[in-house]
Amino acid sequence: MYSSRLGQLPPYLFARIDELKEEQERKGVDIIDLGIGDPDLPTPPHIVEALCVAARDPANHHYPSYVGMGAFRQAVSAWYRGRFQVSLDPNREVIALMGSKDGIAHIPEAFINPGDYVLVPDPGYPVYRTSTLFAEGRVYTMPLTASNHFLPELDRIPSRVVKKAKLMFLNYPNNPTATVAPPSFFREVVEFAEDHRIIVVHDNAYSEVSFDGYCAPSFLETPGAMEVGVEMHSLSKTYNMTGWRIGMACGNTEILGGLKRVKTNVDSGVFNAVQHAGIAALTGSQECIRQSCRIYQERRDALVHGLRDMGMECPLPSATFYVWAPVENGVAFATRLLEEVGVVAAPGVGFGECGKQYIRFAITRSLERIQEAIDRIRRLR
Numbered sequence: 001m002y003s004s005r006l007g008q009l010p011p012y013l014f015a016r017i018d019e020l021k022e023e024q025e026r027k028g029v030d031i032i033d034l035g036i037g038d039p040d041l042p043t044p045p046h047i048v049e050a051l052c053v054a055a056r057d058p059a060n061h062h063y064p065s066y067v068g069m070g071a072f073r074q075a076v077s078a079w080y081r082g083r084f085q086v087s088l089d090p091n092r093e094v095i096a097l098m099g100s101k102d103g104i105a106h107i108p109e110a111f112i113n114p115g116d117y118v119l120v121p122d123p124g125y126p127v128y129r130t131s132t133l134f135a136e137g138r139v140y141t142m143p144l145t146a147s148n149h150f151l152p153e154l155d156r157i158p159s160r161v162v163k164k165a166k167l168m169f170l171n172y173p174n175n176p177t178a179t180v181a182p183p184s185f186f187r188e189v190v191e192f193a194e195d196h197r198i199i200v201v202h203d204n205a206y207s208e209v210s211f212d213g214y215c216a217p218s219f220l221e222t223p224g225a226m227e228v229g230v231e232m233h234s235l236s237k238t239y240n241m242t243g244w245r246i247g248m249a250c251g252n253t254e255i256l257g258g259l260k261r262v263k264t265n266v267d268s269g270v271f272n273a274v275q276h277a278g279i280a281a282l283t284g285s286q287e288c289i290r291q292s293c294r295i296y297q298e299r300r301d302a303l304v305h306g307l308r309d310m311g312m313e314c315p316l317p318s319a320t321f322y323v324w325a326p327v328e329n330g331v332a333f334a335t336r337l338l339e340e341v342g343v344v345a346a347p348g349v350g351f352g353e354c355g356k357q358y359i360r361f362a363i364t365r366s367l368e369r370i371q372e373a374i375d376r377i378r379r380l381r
């Protein structure tokens, strides 16, 4: 019944964990879910208020513009200038997205012919792979390992692949490894992309979730980046707005043009009231971001130190709300965590083969619950 395209998709690797979780819940186990990357903190009130006001205005009840309201694109442009010193023409270098997933899921369709390669980090956000397969592209996985500091080794990609590669996905600060990229890596990427005419799609969903004074760059800050790439960004993680579905694609006009042509045929834009809320988020006080980061940092410290105390080797991430911990077998460990002590964490293999010996904890639960999770994990070992 289903298309062969659907048949090509990798199995959903969290299905088993989801099943086990439901089973435990049915038994009445008090589950601590550190599995999903969805902030537990609420959207700041001034953003919610802007939505309420805009939702009452009939002017906002019509089809939105495909590329987003001018005022939203201007707010994005001003935010990029203030935050990254990147200058973007709101009319040509910004389009609104229904979350960054929208941009990631649709961009290969604009550029990939059957058989073209897409360079995809492994482990990585699963949509890079599935969007490539939907466009009938071939996935070439770039391993992210501790030994390469979780950065793709571009010079190790075989030249037969590089020749047929049309697009590359990157994501720093990175989900699931919680690592960051030095500016020198982005410079290397721009040079590689120029040399081999490869479109770079940088996913910057976590630029605002960082600790200990670390400040994540935009890929577009890199000299030459505007010629070779685009950045997918999102208000989801920055302002605790995952449910609202709003983000933006910024960068090279021609590349954005391809994405825009796909999108005009599959969706009809972001509800204007949500865009008004997005403007309130981007132009209002950014104190809410610092507040969220302080909360995450406290949780991160509790989890990482707790895991280290029981002998787990676990780096202290300087960005994202994940902790990526090496274990002997991620699936076996996640299963034991869930069955024996009611803690959900994501087995790393769900993000790719190279994640097999890892487990990802999301610190999107309160400090008390994280401390409780540590107490439980201690019992396990």
Ligand SMILES: *Cc1c(COP(=O)(O)O)cnc(C)c1O
Pocket (backbone or CB within 6 Å): 037, 098, 099, 100, 101, 102, 125, 171, 175, 203, 205, 233, 234, 235, 236, 237, 242, 246, 247
């Ligand atoms: C959460 C996430 C996204 C998607 O975010 P939305 O803007 O809500 O669609 C994209 N990429 C990565 C790496 C993520 O973790």
